[in-house]
Each structure stands twice: as structure tokens, then as C-alpha cells.
Amino acid sequence: MGNSILQVSNLQKEYIREITYRALNGINFQLGENEFVAVMGPSGSGKTTFLNSVSTIDRPTAGEILINSRNPYTLNDDELAKFRRKELGFVFQDFNLVHTLTVKENILLPLTLDSLPADKMNQRLKNVSQFLGIEELLSKRIYEISGGQKQRVAIARAVIHEPTLLLADEPTGNLDSKAVNDVMNLFSSIHTALNTAILMVTHDPYVASFASRIIFIKDGKLYNEIHRGHNRKQFYQEIMDTLAFLGGGQHEL
Template identity: 70%
Template sequence: MSILEVKQLEKIYCGKVNYTALNGVSFDLEEGEFVAIMGPSGSGKTTLLNCVSTIDSPTGGQIIVNGKEPHELNNDKLAKFRRQELGFVFQDFNLVNTLTVEENIILPLTLDSIPEKAMNKRLKSATELLSIEDLLKKRTFEISGGQAQRVAIARAIIHEPSLLLADEPTGNLDSKAVKDVMDLFASINKSLHTTILMVTHDAYVASFCSRVIFIKDGKLYNEIHCGHNKSEFYGKIIDMLSFLGGERNDLK
């Protein structure tokens, strides 16, 4: 079953000179897939994620999430769709500093008026999975970057979304925290069967996925599947990024 269908997606930014950020991009994500989007700077990968996440609207084409077309919904229905169908994890965590860790995590459920008993059950499941039960009463400024990203992930999965979207989720983390967070994403993908779409410039991070989609100049360029050998997969990702051009650190 396809959780995400992207059909001939087009995004044109209008100005004195029109700029085509996406041009005829099509791909599907099956339920339970873990997929990365990669490409050189300016390739359109963030624009693609923004369109899928409904942060931005496409100029043409279709985006279907779990059988629904979010860009055809009115504002109220779209807000509800985001809360129920999508989970978001960002590079800068986007936690609310005035709330405790617990209050940050249950925020999506509070907005949907979920009963307290159900809320506590989901909170327990998410925090145990992410090993952050002892952080619940802390404020966001009292925890490390790696812990903050765990909290952000817990908030993103607590409402059991159809699709989890991650934008450079390890960009602000040190190397140990990067491995920890990616192990968590892999665990969530396997244990909860959560479908994940992630933008990253880091080949190591992408090697945790089952498939990598490469875009260049706003078009789908290639894709690589993991298979059984993760180190071989990592090597293929490095080779493809080198082939696309630019130093590794420029591929953002």
C-alpha cells in the first residue's frame, strides 16, 4: 500500500525571473519504507519536502498521503490533516521553551483533545521507546542536543502518523548523537512500521535508510536501494554524490 504518492510535482517560484525548483518529480513510498532524499545544493530537495509536508504548495502535479490530497483541503481541514497524518522532525528541534519535555511531547494530542488516559498511554509508549522517561519534568534548556532531538521525535510519533517527515534531523548533533538518533529512526521504522521520508546531505545518515532518491536541478535523477550490505550501500551513496558534483560538505 502506498502511503505517499508524488505525481509529476512541479514548483515554480515567480519573480522578475521565474525559477523552477521542481520539474515533473514522481515517486511513491510504500507503507513501512524508510527513504532519504539527497542532492546538491539548490537541487530542490527541501522544496520537495516542504510540498509534501504542506508547508509550501506545488504549482502543478499531485501529492497524495494515505489516500488524501492535503493541498485540496481548506485551512481547518488541512490543520487537522497535519496533526493526524504527518509527523515532523526538524534540524533545530522546534521545541517550545516555555513547556516541559512532557508538555512538548503531548502537544499534538492536547490540540486534538485526546482523553487523558489515552494520552498517558501513548506518552508512556513513546518515551520508553526513546529512553527519555527520566526527562519528562525537565525544561528544554536543561537537556542536551541529542536528548532534545529524542523529545522532538517522541512528539512527532505520539499521534501515530501515517508519514514521518525529517528535515536534516542530525544537522545540529555531534557524531555520537547522530548514530544514536539514526538508530532510533531505524528502530521506529521497524518496530512501529512507520513510513519515513528524510532530507539529508550526510551519506552516513542516508545509509540507515532502505532507499535513497537523488534529485538534481529539480528533477528525479536516480535512486539506490539498500539490499543486504549496508557498507556497500554507503559506498554507492558516496559515489553518487561525487558523480552529482561538489565537495561532500557542499551537498546540502
Template identity: 65%
Template sequence: MSILKVKEIEKIYDGKIKYRALDGVSFDIDKGEFVAIMGPSGSGKTTLLNCISTIDNFTGGEIIINDKKPHELDDDNLSKFRRQELGFVFQDFNLVNTLTVEENIILPLTLDNVKESIMAERLSRATKLLGIEALLKKRTFEISGGQAQRVAIARAIINEPALLLADEPTGNLDSKAVKDVMELFVSINKKLDTTILMVTHDPYVASFCSRVIFIKDGNLYNEIHSQNNQNEFYGKIMDTLSFLGGGRNEFK
């Protein structure tokens, strides 16, 4: 069953010179997959994620998420769709500093007026999975970057979304925290059967996924699948990036 269907997506930015950021990109993601999007700087990977997440509109094509077309919804229903069908994890965490960790995590449920009993059950499950039960009463400035990203992930999965979207989720973390956070993503993917789509420039981060889609110049360049051997998959990712061309800095 496909949770996400991307069909011939085009994105053209108007200006003195029109710029085609995406040029007919198509792929599907099945329920329970953990997929990364990679490509050189300016390849269109973040634009693609923004279109899928409904942050940005596209010029042509079609995006279907959990059998719905979110870009055809009005503002109120689109906001509801985002809260109930999508989870978001960002590089800079996007936590609300005036709220406690607990209040940050349950914010999507609060906005949807979910019953307190259901809220407490989901909060317990998410925080236990992420190992942050002891942080609930703390403020965001009292916790580390790695802990903050765990809180952001807990908030993203609290609504049990059909699709979890992550934009460079390890970009602000040290190497130890990167490994910890990626192992959490794998755990969420396997234990909750959560479908995850992540943009990253880091081949090590991508090696935790089951599939990597490569974008170049707004086009689908290639995709590779993991055979459950992370070291071998990392090597395949590095080989593909080398064929894409450019130095390491181009994949930031």
C-alpha cells in the same frame, strides 16, 4: 500499499526571472519504507519536502498522502490533517521552551482533545522506545541536543502518523548523537512500522535508510536501494554523489 504518491510535481517561483525549483518529480513510498532524499545545494530537495509536508504549495502535479489530497483541504481540515497524518522532525528541534519535556511531547494530542488515558498510554510507549522517561519533568534548556532531538521525535510519533517527515534531523548533533538518533529512526521504522521520509546531506545518515532518492536541478536523478549491508550502501551513496558532480560542500 503506497502511503505517499508524488506525481509530476512542479514548483515555479515567480519573479523578474521565473525559477523552476521542481520539474516533474514523481515517486511513490510504500508503507513501512525509510527513504532519504539527497542532492546538491539548490537541487530542490528541501522544496520537495516542503511541498509534501504542506508547508509550501506546488505549481503543478499531485501529492497524495494516505489516500488523501491535503493541498485541496481548507485551513481547518489541513491543520487537522497535519496533526493526525504527519509527524515532523527538524534540525533545530522546534521545542517550546516554556513547556516541560512531557508537555512538548503530548502537545499534538492536547490540541486534538485526546482522552487522558490514551494520552498517558501513547506517552509511555513513545518515551520508553526513545529512552527518555527520566526527562519528562525537565525543561528543554536542561537537556542536551541529542536528548532534545529524542523529545522532538517522540512528539512527532505521538499521534502515530501515517508519514514521518524529517528535515536534516542530525544537522545540529555531534557524531555520537547522530548515530544514536539514526538508530532510533531505524527502531521506530521497524517496531512501529512508521513510514519515514528524510532530507539529508550526510551520506552516513542516508546509509541507515532502505532507499535513497537523488534530486538534481529539480529533477529525479536516480534512486538506489539498500541490500541490508550498511557499509556497502554507504559506498553506493558516495559513488552516486560523486556522479552528481560538485565538491562535498555542495551537498550541505
């Protein structure tokens, strides 16, 4: 696997309510440099909690998370904000774009927060917009573009600061089938061309088949993992078989 971008050791997460609920129960996981891993599992299995813990959104109850050998949960608020902007990129199902800003302003937001010089910002904007094929959208407002275009813009914003780890939570959940294919081909291109490690939660076997490895979480534990070979159709069938064994079809996950 080479060097690990992400190391997760004995990760646990409990929610204290009337009855204590353990969402994660001792997960161990490593993500290598430039590896693309999808996370799947039944509804309530803990896969989103797992992603939220890695992304520093949800503090674990126990265990350790290291991203590039640093534990983000030991940082103060200012250090954590800088760490997120430097190391992590985020892509969500709902795009999370600022509708009052243009496409260009949305994409540049992470660099603006870091006060990058204007010439460097513009060069990175040019590179990422060409790479993602959205040069003609830069002056448009968010409400003027389609769902697939919005996700391209969200991806551009997530990678413009050249993160080492891209985190995606159901990134195709609001897209039609053509846009799904386009977006996943972009993820593959980012993974290959930009040497970016990707960790993606999805319920969709087709989307998951773009990854190089899939981990399955059940009842808060790492249940199984499968690796993609040269035959993507065969990999897709392995995904379907594993999901069927877990007891849920695509629409139940």
C-alpha cells in the same frame, strides 16, 4: 512495494521573482508502507522544496500529491490542520521545541490540540518515552537537556499521535557524531517497530545509509535512486559514488 502511503505525480514548483525559478520540474515518486527513503542532492537541487511540498508547507505550482489517497491541498484550513496532526509527523534540524514548556508538555502538544482523553494521552506518553528512553527527562525544561536529548524529545512529539508518514529535514544537522548515531538508530527502530513510513532529507551519506532507498534530485528532477541490500558498507559506498558523480562531496551538499 505494497500499498503506497505517498504518491507524487508530475510535481512542479515555480517561484515568481524578477526571473521565474523552477525548483521542481516534474517529479514522480511513490513511498510504500513502512518504507524508509532518504532524499539527497546538491545545494539548490530542490530536495527541501520537495519535502516542503509533501509536508503541505509549500503549495506546488502543478502536479498532485496523495497521502493515504487524499490530496491535502484540496482541504480547507481546519481540515488540513487535522490531516497534518493525524497523518504526518515532523522532525526538524532545529528541534522546534517550546522552551517555556517541559519535555512532557512538548511531547503531548499534538494530543492536547486534538483534546484526547487524559488517560489515553498518559498511556501514549508512557509508551513513547519508554521506547525512546527519555522517561527521566519528562519533568525537565528544554534548556536543561542536551542536543541529542532535544532531538529525542522532538521525535517523541512527532510520533506520539502515531502518524503514517514521518517527515524529517536534516534531523541530525545540529548533533555531534555520537548523538547522530543514537538518533539514526531511533529512526531505524521507529521504522521497524512502529510501522511508520519515513521520508528524510539529508546531506550526510552516513545518515542516508540508514534508509532502505535513496532518491537523488538534481536541477529539480529525479536524477537517480539506489536501494540498500544486506551490506550497509557497500550501500554507503554507492551513496558516495553517486554524490561524487553528481559533482559534490558531503560538505558541498
